[in-house]
Amino acid sequence: MSFDYTPFLRADLPAPATRFGGFPKYNFVGGHNDAGSVPVADLAAAASAVLTREGPTLATYGLNSGPQGYTALRQGIARHLGSKAGLACSADDILVTSGSLQALDLINAVFIQPGDTAIVEEGCYGGAMTRLKKLGASYVGAPLDGDGIRMDALSNILDNLKAKGTVPKFVYTIPTVQNPTGSVMPVERRVELLRLAASHGIPIVEDDCYADLIWDGDRPTAIKGLPGGDRVVYCGSFSKSIAPALRVGYIVADWPVLSRMLPLKTDGGTGALEQMVLAEYLAGSFDDHVAALRSTLKGKCAAMMEAVNREFGAAAEFSAPKGGIFLWVTLPDAVDTMQLFKAAGAEGVAINPGGEWSADAAAGSHKLRLCFANPSVEEIREGVAKLAEICHREFGVPVRSGNVGRSG
Amino acid sequence: MSFDYTPFLRADLPAPATRFGGFPKYNFVGGHNDAGSVPVADLAAAASAVLTREGPTLATYGLNSGPQGYTALRQGIARHLGSKAGLACSADDILVTSGSLQALDLINAVFIQPGDTAIVEEGCYGGAMTRLKKLGASYVGAPLDGDGIRMDALSNILDNLKAKGTVPKFVYTIPTVQNPTGSVMPVERRVELLRLAASHGIPIVEDDCYADLIWDGDRPTAIKGLPGGDRVVYCGSFSKSIAPALRVGYIVADWPVLSRMLPLKTDGGTGALEQMVLAEYLAGSFDDHVAALRSTLKGKCAAMMEAVNREFGAAAEFSAPKGGIFLWVTLPDAVDTMQLFKAAGAEGVAINPGGEWSADAAAGSHKLRLCFANPSVEEIREGVAKLAEICHREFGVPVRSGNVGRSG
Known part of the structure; x- marks a missing residue:
């Protein structure tokens, strides 16, 4: 029997952490960057x-x-x-x-x-x-x-x-x-x-x-x-x-x-x-590095926008970012992205549910943030396809991905 | 006129910091180490x-x-x-x-x-x-x-x-x-x-x-x-x-x-x-480094003990440390080391007044901590001599330094 620290801990601590189990296969969250670009x-x-x-x-x-x-x-x-x-x-x-x-x-x-x-x-x-x-x-x-x-x-x-x-x-x-x-x-x-x-x-x-x-x-x-x-x-x-x-x-x-x-x-x-x-x-060489990094990230951003357009079609709305590492996507009202976050997380696709990124959590509940700096272009394509599949299964949208209609 | 942040600051903040003015000439405080020993x-x-x-x-x-x-x-x-x-x-x-x-x-x-x-x-x-x-x-x-x-x-x-x-x-x-x-x-x-x-x-x-x-x-x-x-x-x-x-x-x-x-x-x-x-x-090479560092620090510790013995004589009591980077010195009751800290600090000799290193501040008021890892042996000798001089001026002790009696 190990010593029981419970009576000695502050009463108001946040919930305990869980053990780190490695990053998800399709990691579309966090400020991670492009591994190949680290100088x-x-x-x-x-x-x-x-x-x-x-x-x-x-x-x-x-x-x-x-x-x-x-x-x-x-x-x-x-x-x-x-x-x-x-x-x-x-x-x-x-x-x-x-x-x-x-x-x-x-x-x-x-x-x-x-x-x-x-x-x-x-x-x-x-x-x-x-x-x-x-x-x-x-x-x-x-x-x-x-x-x-x-x-x-x-x-x-x-x-x-x-x-x-x-x-x-x-x-x-x-x-x-x-x-x-x-x-x-x-x-x-x-x-x-x-x-x-x-x-x-x-x-x-x-x-x-x-x-x-x-x-x-x-x-x-x-x-x-x-x-x-x-x-x-x-x-x-x-x-x-x-x-x-x-x-x-x-x-x-x-x-x-x-x-x-x-x-x-x-x-x-x-x-x-x-x-x-x-x-x-x-x-x-910082300035040269940043110029090259920007170009790499811009390419990944394009891949992410292309993948979201292809897999979600009219169901996803977003504005092209002017820089950075993330895309802010609005899905139809029917989609609860907190529920999508859980379902996708269970299958190795990590997303930021919009409620956590919105001052009014309810107003953000059908939005999501997709970070594109860390995954490869391949992973972006696969992961977004998987996300669309899960979203369709859970919420019936998107109804079309690419030129293919999904069965309701 | 710059913007006045005062009304926006928390009411319970600690006193503001003062600008860093460089380390004192004789730096007998803090966990600093021997510069020549950094591997x-x-x-x-x-x-x-x-x-x-x-x-x-x-x-x-x-x-x-x-x-x-x-x-x-x-x-x-x-x-x-x-x-x-x-x-x-x-x-x-x-x-x-x-x-x-x-x-x-x-x-x-x-x-x-x-x-x-x-x-x-x-x-x-x-x-x-x-x-x-x-x-x-x-x-x-x-x-x-x-x-x-x-x-x-x-x-x-x-x-x-x-x-x-x-x-x-x-x-x-x-x-x-x-x-x-x-x-x-x-x-x-x-x-x-x-x-x-x-x-x-x-x-x-x-x-x-x-x-x-x-x-x-x-x-x-x-x-x-x-x-x-x-x-x-x-x-x-x-x-x-x-x-x-x-x-x-x-x-x-x-x-x-x-x-x-x-x-x-x-x-x-x-x-x-x-x-x-x-x-x-x-x-x-960590283990080899630490062995060499210990030997260097032991030498500086010996120099510090020697200097304190020479400059303070019977006025200073201490036990030889079994390792580390500091010496804990007790001076006669007449000496208030907080006052000594201020007087010495003004002349470039930094010490830790014992009250700050004691659970009962009053009981530590005639003790002080002297760190010896960072100063050179030369600086240890000079700085402790200077400290004894200041201590004598402020408190009338030590009465003898080395073989030389100090005029009261």
Whole structure:
């Protein structure tokens, strides 16, 4: 008999995890990337160069750079954001985090307390919403169109909250390659968002972790880079542009915000080796790599859209993403994607049910997110065909796949 | 005018951080290590080998290994603990963490809620106590002697708590190279500790992060490795044996505990590159490296003891550590080491005031911790001389340094 820890555990813990059983055969979820695109040789060369040159600094916490992270990496991020995102900042304005998930945790930790309200996007990164919920906050989803948040709708939401005496803690947005819709908010709308936020006196949280993956490579100016951007707390990541297993993200914010986050970052610093290798690589072939990765992902995106069109026909609606790693699909009202998620999962096809990616779970209940970066084109074709088959079996749709009618 | 975030920040945040201004000239604090001992070339070779072989797996979160961490690393840790610490475990029993600080955070997160009581050691790692305090828990310090926790005293503490109806959540101990005293708990006493914990039905948290650094290289069996060790949650780290800037620690525990921690580890996994490089290096020249590092640290420890003896003479009392990176020094009652900490800090000599490393802060107020791994022998000599000078100026002791009397 093993010792029974139950009486010693906190009463309010989430449900226990189950053992990891490996990835599903058709893995259309998560921020995984294209395995063939990981710049293995260049990362190895970067590791070797930077360790040979600066390895002994590993003997100190934080590499002599202090708790904001490795100075050379922060300088590299500042250069990158200046040239690619029109965001002028310096190493002093940057806090390196252990992935952009820690960035979100730190942002929430300084702003959110139970009972607070945040504004998110109507289709929204699921992890952002579960984090808010866990902290006892509620959120309102701002409606989206093909250019991101609809400003008329946001204005109404802010007015309604104001009428109720509620000041939201921030507007959380992924303006560039929105998750899950893949849209890109044009600059004029970013200016309008800043104007609205200013008129209500509230901050904005800009999550830009997919922005390197915009198909044409031409990122609009970050919201934080526009006039009035001092009300923006910005975060980014290398997970999507290099490799998700590397856990390095960052926050760009003014010192009055960063200085409150630092005491809450109790991990003794973000992994130094990863920071060193990324800094070295960022100063090297990063830009060429990202250009090649974009082209690979664009090809997989085309394969995914083609497969969904072929297998689901008129039953599936979507807009072509402007970049990124996912497709946001609307199925007929008859389809409950949570049920589809379970049925498909049991047969090795993993999807994100739309309810988990929607501020209004019911409104997302016949939508789904399909990630295309990790599976091969072959797996995309097979997996989507299998998904259509399961969907037909469960819900009677799609009625046609390709030129073949399915028996009802 | 920048945007004022103040009204949006949580009301209960800790004081803001100050800008990092570089390390002090004489750095006798923190878990920093000997810079010349970082195995730079071998780490670079390990990085190159493992990236070349397995680099593409970086494209998935968690390297296809699931949220417990890179399988090869967990296997290596299990082998290491089996052969060095007499702790039989498998990869399934291990959760890789982002440093042992995250390990402590996860342990506290599953066990501690406001109002709880924990038992710590009377001289104790400061970060362990600040974490408990932050979570609203209180702690009782168990008295130490040269062999670690005194079991008669612990027995009394447990009886007293029981009489008050208090069940402590756990006993937190660093049995091997105790922080700050540098003692090693003999196996018989470990058995006795398990017996006491069993008779009160409580768990033990065993923090073994310095255990590789015992001078004679011969680690006693971990408490968790002894019969009844199922009541022990064990954690360790590579920070002290390879480099603190690498943020890889681990927890060894039964699945009923690990499965409750996993949902709370919201960082998307511990840095993969660090895990891969450590796994490769652990299977390679790790043991030889640690042997060499021990010898270097033992030399620096001797230099520190010699310097303290020379500069403080009879005013300083300490026991020779049995391993590790720090010396725990008691000064005369007249000396307030918090005041000494401030005065010395202003002149570039960083020390840990004993109150921060003591469960009873007042009892530790004339003690201090001096870390010797990072400074050179030269810096140890100069810095301790300077510290004695400042101490004499502030408190009139020591009255003699070396053969030289100080004017009162």
